Amino acid sequence: MAHHATVMRSQREKLNGHRSVLLWFTGLSGAGKSTLAHAVEERLHAAGCRTYVLDGDNVRLGLCADLGFSEEDRRENIRRIAETGKLMVEAGVIAMAAFISPFREDRLRARGLFPHGDFIEIYCATPLEVCEQRDVKGLYRRARAGEVKEFTGISSPYEAPVKPELTVKTGSKPLDECVEQVMDFLRHKGVLDQGAG
Numbered sequence: 001m002a003h004h005a006t007v008m009r010s011q012r013e014k015l016n017g018h019r020s021v022l023l024w025f026t027g028l029s030g031a032g033k034s035t036l037a038h039a040v041e042e043r044l045h046a047a048g049c050r051t052y053v054l055d056g057d058n059v060r061l062g063l064c065a066d067l068g069f070s071e072e073d074r075r076e077n078i079r080r081i082a083e084t085g086k087l088m089v090e091a092g093v094i095a096m097a098a099f100i101s102p103f104r105e106d107r108l109r110a111r112g113l114f115p116h117g118d119f120i121e122i123y124c125a126t127p128l129e130v131c132e133q134r135d136v137k138g139l140y141r142r143a144r145a146g147e148v149k150e151f152t153g154i155s156s157p158y159e160a161p162v163k164p165e166l167t168v169k170t171g172s173k174p175l176d177e178c179v180e181q182v183m184d185f186l187r188h189k190g191v192l193d194q195g196a197g
Contacts, residue, residue: 013092020095022114023096023097023122024085024101024111027100027125029139030131034053035170036179037098040179040183047192049196059077063084075106078099082113085110089118102157103157107161121165123160125167
């Protein structure tokens with residue numbers, strides 16, 4: 001049975017001066033999820049918001065260090081991230097999760113942990129060919145050579161969101177425009193005051 005806190009989320013939100021939500025950035029490897037999430041965090045932090053980015057690479061070093069990249073492990077990875085995000089939202093934080101999260105079912109399961117409006121899916125829409133051109137870590141090259149098994153977009157599917165709250169064309173728009181699109185959305189949805197950020 002869950003323990004009920006005596007300091008409520010609404011009290012934390014009032015203290016922080018903003019609503020708490022989870023921004024879930026999804027897209028192919030190289031789509032710009034982490035770049036956008038961290039740039040949005042910088043803007044929010046400058047506006048005095050309480051924030052935190054859960055980044056795929058960092059989470060796999062600790063919280064999910066015991067997981068591999070099988071379909072089952074990927075699902076568990078996403079489950080743990082969603083549960084962590086839920087705790088952060090309860091703590092009054094604007095949390096950001098930047099993960100490929102390739103399967104719709106997993107993202108729907110993550111969404112199901114949150115009250116309506118608290119889980120904001122942001123699709124970083126970048127075509128595969130652009131992601132391959134970027135290929136900062138050389139992963140696409142290795143996947144094409146057969147060195148990386150079950151690589152999303154090459155040997156494992158990516159299921160794009162059907163109805164994300166926001167689609168950002170991270171493959172063609174400048175970063176500052178993408179950040180402003182997210183900020184406008186947060187103001188429009190009442191997460192931030194109209195003049196914030």
